[in-house]
Amino acid sequence: MTERERFLACLAFEPVDRVPLMDMGVWDETLQRWHHEGLPRWVTGLRHLEDYLRLDRSFNVNWLPIQTELFPPFETRVLEESETELTVSDGQGVVFRQQKRMRTIPQFIRFPVETEADYEALLPRLDGTDPARYPADFDEELRWRRWRGEIVGVHFPAFFGFPRGLMGVENLCLAYYEQPALVERMIRDRVRFAKDVLARVLATGALDFVQIWEDMAYKSASLVSPAIVRRLMLPAYAELVSHLREHGVKLIMVDSDGRVDELLPIWLEAGIDGAHPFEIAAGSDPVDLRRRHPRMAMMGGVDKRAVAAGRDEIDAELRRLEPLVREGGFIPMVDHFLPPDIAYEDYLYYVERRREMLAV
Numbered sequence: 001m002t003e004r005e006r007f008l009a010c011l012a013f014e015p016v017d018r019v020p021l022m023d024m025g026v027w028d029e030t031l032q033r034w035h036h037e038g039l040p041r042w043v044t045g046l047r048h049l050e051d052y053l054r055l056d057r058s059f060n061v062n063w064l065p066i067q068t069e070l071f072p073p074f075e076t077r078v079l080e081e082s083e084t085e086l087t088v089s090d091g092q093g094v095v096f097r098q099q100k101r102m103r104t105i106p107q108f109i110r111f112p113v114e115t116e117a118d119y120e121a122l123l124p125r126l127d128g129t130d131p132a133r134y135p136a137d138f139d140e141e142l143r144w145r146r147w148r149g150e151i152v153g154v155h156f157p158a159f160f161g162f163p164r165g166l167m168g169v170e171n172l173c174l175a176y177y178e179q180p181a182l183v184e185r186m187i188r189d190r191v192r193f194a195k196d197v198l199a200r201v202l203a204t205g206a207l208d209f210v211q212i213w214e215d216m217a218y219k220s221a222s223l224v225s226p227a228i229v230r231r232l233m234l235p236a237y238a239e240l241v242s243h244l245r246e247h248g249v250k251l252i253m254v255d256s257d258g259r260v261d262e263l264l265p266i267w268l269e270a271g272i273d274g275a276h277p278f279e280i281a282a283g284s285d286p287v288d289l290r291r292r293h294p295r296m297a298m299m300g301g302v303d304k305r306a307v308a309a310g311r312d313e314i315d316a317e318l319r320r321l322e323p324l325v326r327e328g329g330f331i332p333m334v335d336h337f338l339p340p341d342i343a344y345e346d347y348l349y350y351v352e353r354r355r356e357m358l359a360v
Contacts, residue, residue: 264296
């Protein structure tokens with residue numbers, strides 16, 4: 001089977017020659033640590049790591065190069081600089097403060113949308129029909145991806161994820177109550193935008209997989225109440241899913257960190273196939289959720305803390321997930337990017353024990 005065939009069949013609960021062996025990504029700081037622990041210096045990103053360790057290509061860094069956010073982007077500018085920090089205005093108009101030496105969550109200072117007038121000012125950059133959102137060599141690149149048997153997918157920030165980028169988490173959560181008309185307008189516009197921006201690739205019949213990026217949950221619960229999600233976002237999800245299915249998209253998944261158990265029934269009701277990465281520390285346990293949703297496609301669910309804890313914990317974690325692998329519809333991956341508290345020798349052990357488990 002090709003990587004594309006194996007990936008799609010596995011998540012559709014169909015027979016496969018083996019389950020895909022992949023992870024979502026790796027932090028730069030992790031690779032820097034591993035270089036001191038035996039990883040060759042030429043391994044500077046996930047693609048190199050996959051080649052070196054004979055892993056399958058992760059879907060998560062091979063999206064089609066379609067611009068789905070503000071376009072053209074703003075000029076990225078450094079507003080202030082000290083020995084340890086930068087204050088930056090980025091391409092999406094967000095102003096934030098960031099550590100220089102270690103990747104951390106930025107300290108956000110200002111977002112581009114505070115009022116409906118701010119949103120109106122961005123509309124020229126939210127034209128989904130702009131042909132420049134596709135690179136000049138798009139058709140050639142798509143042809144070669146299909147020839148190589150790669151997963152053909154699109155990453156799409158949607159009805160929480162995209163407004164979150166425009167307003168910030170706290171401001172958006174308040175806007176559901178203080179500016180409901182603006183939120184509803186952004187959701188409606190995002191459905192229209194999706195249809196416009198994806199029209200060209202959907203017309204080829206080659207798009208297999210759409211990742212709806214939301215990141216709308218935290219450690220203990222959804223960031224927005226399920227009642228609001230059902231009222232405002234469920235119709236938008238259902239309309240988008242219906243449109244994608246009509247154009248041959250086989251797999252539609254939601255990417256959201258945090259505890260998503262309250263959100264899953266809504267996504268599944270909309271016709272979405274499943275979700276990832278199922279963060280164990282947030283209580284999103286795929287073993288429990290599979291009992292509640294027997295035909296839900298899942299990726300992730302390997303506790304990053306267990307991998308960091310060494311061989312015994314790795315063995316126990318993989319044993320815990322093995323029944324899901326045998327049921328199908330599940331690709332075990334570390335439940336986010338690989339963090340720097342994982343030792344290189346422990347990651348190698350995890351890769352080989354997982355390779356044995358996935359050869360079903």
